[in-house]
Amino acid sequence: MSPPPAKFAKSARKKAKPRTKVKRRDPIYIDGVRPKPMYVDYKDLELLGKLVNRQAKIIGRRKSGCTAASQHAVTSAIKRARFMALLPYVGE
Secondary structure: OOOOOOOOOOOOOOOOOOOOOOOOOOOOOEOOEOOOOOOOOOOOHHHHHHOEOOOOOEOOHHHHOOOHHHHHHHHHHHHHHHHOOOOOOOOO
16 A cells, blocks of 8 residues: 655744734824814825825725724715815725
8 A cells, every 4th residue: 555645744944033013003083083073174185195105095994093083074074175176086
């Protein structure tokens, strides 16, 4: 009888180094403090431009680092700015 075939051959691959997670800061917070009431000005195009990608899509919470409440405020501000023709609906 022949020996059973090896399912996994040992390879000389290097193990990937674990990456340290960098805590993203919420861009809406002012000096690390949550503004009350949570409001994002729809006329602040510099801030809203950072939270929209090249195709004019709203960046998600995982990438932007926003909390749920601030992401909701950002989304409504972007939609309001689009309606007022300050931001495009479609990018390039």
